[in-house]
Amino acid sequence: MHAMALVRLRGPxxxxxxxxxxxxxxxxxxxxxxxxxxxxxxxxxxxLDERGRIRRHINVFVxxxxxxxxxxxxxxxxxxxxxxxxxxxx
Amino acid sequence: xxxxxxxxxxxxxxxxxxxxxxxxxKARAFAGEPVEYAMRDPRTNRILAGVINPFYGPKVFYAExxxxxxxxxxxxxxxxxxxxxxxxxxVIVPGEAPGTLYAGGDPGVLFVSRDGGETWELCRSLFxxxxxxxxxxxxxxxxxxxxxxxxxxPDRLALALSAVGVWLTEDGGETWSHGNxxxxxxxxxxxxxxxxxxxxxxxxxxxxxPERLFIQFHGGVYRSDDAGASWTEIGHxxxxxFGFPLVVDxxxxxxxxxxPLVADMDRVTPGGRxxxxxxxxxxxxWAPRGDGLPAEHAYLTVLREAFDRRGEGDGLELYFGATxxxxxxxxxxxxxWxxxxxxxPPVYSVRTA
Numbered sequence: 001m002h003a004m005a006l007v008r009l010r011g012p013x014x015x016x017x018x019x020x021x022x023x024x025x026x027x028x029x030x031x032x033x034x035x036x037x038x039x040x041x042x043x044x045x046x047x048l049d050e051r052g053r054i055r056r057h058i059n060v061f062v063x064x065x066x067x068x069x070x071x072x073x074x075x076x077x078x079x080x081x082x083x084x085x086x087x088x089x090x
Numbered sequence: 091x092x093x094x095x096x097x098x099x100x101x102x103x104x105x106x107x108x109x110x111x112x113x114x115x116k117a118r119a120f121a122g123e124p125v126e127y128a129m130r131d132p133r134t135n136r137i138l139a140g141v142i143n144p145f146y147g148p149k150v151f152y153a154e155x156x157x158x159x160x161x162x163x164x165x166x167x168x169x170x171x172x173x174x175x176x177x178x179x180x181v182i183v184p185g186e187a188p189g190t191l192y193a194g195g196d197p198g199v200l201f202v203s204r205d206g207g208e209t210w211e212l213c214r215s216l217f218x219x220x221x222x223x224x225x226x227x228x229x230x231x232x233x234x235x236x237x238x239x240x241x242x243x244p245d246r247l248a249l250a251l252s253a254v255g256v257w258l259t260e261d262g263g264e265t266w267s268h269g270n271x272x273x274x275x276x277x278x279x280x281x282x283x284x285x286x287x288x289x290x291x292x293x294x295x296x297x298x299x300p301e302r303l304f305i306q307f308h309g310g311v312y313r314s315d316d317a318g319a320s321w322t323e324i325g326h327x328x329x330x331x332f333g334f335p336l337v338v339d340x341x342x343x344x345x346x347x348x349x350p351l352v353a354d355m356d357r358v359t360p361g362g363r364x365x366x367x368x369x370x371x372x373x374x375x376w377a378p379r380g381d382g383l384p385a386e387h388a389y390l391t392v393l394r395e396a397f398d399r400r401g402e403g404d405g406l407e408l409y410f411g412a413t414x415x416x417x418x419x420x421x422x423x424x425x426x427w428x429x430x431x432x433x434x435p436p437v438y439s440v441r442t443a
Contacts, residue, residue, distance in 0.1 A: 012146065042162075046146045049175035050168045057145045087144040089099075089124075 003075030007036055013081060016042040024079075029060050030069035032079060047081060057087025092400055094409055094430065095137065095156075096417060097125035097439035102139050104156045105431055109407055109421025113430040117156040127395055130443035131184050131191065131206065138163070138191070138207045140179035148178050150193065152207050165210035166193065166201055168217075181395060182207070183237040186244035194234030198225055198251050200263070213263050216249075221268075221286060228252035228289045228308070235394055236293035240300045240317075248293060248303060248318045255288030256305070258318050269314070272321035276309045277354075292336045292394055293318075299343035302372075306336040306348055313346075313373050324373025329360050335397035339406050339423065344372040347379075347424060349392045349410060358389035366408070368424050382427030383418060390414050395439035411437030 004023035014020045017040040024039070026032030030052055037044045049055055053069060060067050061080040073079060094105040094113060102125040107113030119125075120141050126148075128139040135154050142148045151160035168174050177196040185192055185202075193201040193210060200213040225232060233252050240246035245262040248269070256269035270285045278284055289308035296302040305312040309332050311325035325331030330350040339345040347368050351357045359365070365380035384390070390412035397410040406423040413436040420427045 045149075045167055049147060050170050050172060051175050052171065053175070055145065055147055083145040089144060 005032060005073045005075060005077040005079050007032065007079045007081065009081050011083065013043065013046060016040065016046060018042075026073055028069065029054070029062065029067050029071045029073055029079065032073050033060070033081070057084045058082070059084045092407060092409075092419075093130070093443040094417065094419075095128040095130060095139075095439075095441045095443060096411055096431070096434060096437055097128045097139070097395070098415075098435035098437055099124050100435035101125055102128050102141075102156065103431075103434055105417070107430065109419055110428050112428075113417070113419075115431070119153075119156045119160065120151075125438065126178060127181055127439045127441075129182050129441040132443065133184060133188070134206045136206060138182045140182065140193075142178050148176050148195070150179055150182070150207070150210075161208070163203070163207055163210060165203075165212075166195070168199065168212065177231055178233070180233045180235040181237060183239065185247075186239050186242065190244065192237045192239075192247070194237050194249065194251075196230075196234070197227070197232040198222070198234050198254060200234055200237070200249065202263070215263055216257070216266060219266060224286050225251075225254045226287050230394075236290065238293055238295040238303065240295070241297050243300075246300075246317075248295065250290035250293035250305065252291065253287050253289035253308070255286065255290060256293065256318050267319075269318035269320070271319060272323070273305075273307065273312060274310065274323070275307075291334045294336050294338050294346070296338050296343035296345075297340045302343050304336055304338060304346045304373075306333050308332070308354060311336070311346075311348060311373065322373075324369070327376040328367055329365075332357075334392060334394040335410070337397050337399045337408060339399070339402055341402035341406070342370065345370050346373065347397075347408065348376075349397060351391065357391050359392075362387050362389055364388050364390055364412075364418070366410070366420075366424055366427075379420070379424035380427070381425065382420075382429075390416065393438055395441075396437050398440050398442045400442035407442065409440050409442060411440045413437060 096103040102119045104117040105113035150163040153160040191203040201210040236250035238248040249257045292306045301317040303314045312321040364383040365378045367376045400407040408420040411417040415434040417431040419430040
């Protein structure tokens, strides 16, 4: 079995995925999150849109550093998926 | 008892009451999230709500009890791996066939459900229409906001999009024709031959005479007597022919109600006075209906989906909400009005049940 990165979710994403922490295989953030959404169908479309892009007001961090779809992910990395402050509205 | 489903910037509010007195807030769902549209399908008693969570994107949820658990509807998305993503669901309308519902969204897309709203399928013929590369969005996006079924004929449908005009099908969405004759856009040069950039704000069908349709346009009110193929301007006599929603009395094919706003550059009620305008002669004349509505210092904006009706004829009830958070109602076809609710979040949609 390959070593896997650990994706950590909060809020409704955690509820939809049935837990906060998910070991997932993948070499980039986009690959990892697409696989997670496939493995947890209730999450489908909540983090990535139809184009495969991370939704505008969601931030993804790899070991604490903000990343994008193409950011490489190594086994044992920690990937946090967090709602961005920019998504809040008055 | 009348139920109002009020979609707001901060959730869905379910109001109940009798015409003439303030309504009670019976439930609030999706607290904090923008609910762009919500309706109850009278055939199944199911509420469907279009929620556009700023973090997680547009979704549709359904429930019979708004205070209970909501299920997410499936299939409301564009093809994966393409260049576009669904931005918003604007409207959900029951179809004529059993279990059928239609949903319109941004970017100019139509979805069909045949199981009461649990699963949906993209209408490919419209999504892949050869003219689509030339479609342009209006100020609110490329929105498919109006869906008018033809009573008793499930294959006939009229759509309106901003800013792509009127589209008609008579074969259940296999093919589409463009109903644009007579529509004039003041935001285009007079000599323009552009027949696509037509910013319809709302389209409604007269159910007892289904070949008759009314449009509130981006400057102009129009009527069609040939099922949407051609249009006649009928907005003369209004204080302004700019506005968003339009409602008809199902009992009277000559009726329509609009809520004029000053102009596209100043989208508030004219003169600080809130008035609905009614025609009972198919647009030849219009009469203000404002008894009971704010008559001074009231600069309200009433959005496209925030005006609806219940019943018909003398018992026609009318309800509209504003971005001020006020909801007004009439139990006598607009003759007199009452305040149904105040101090709600900005109102995006009002639908009766």
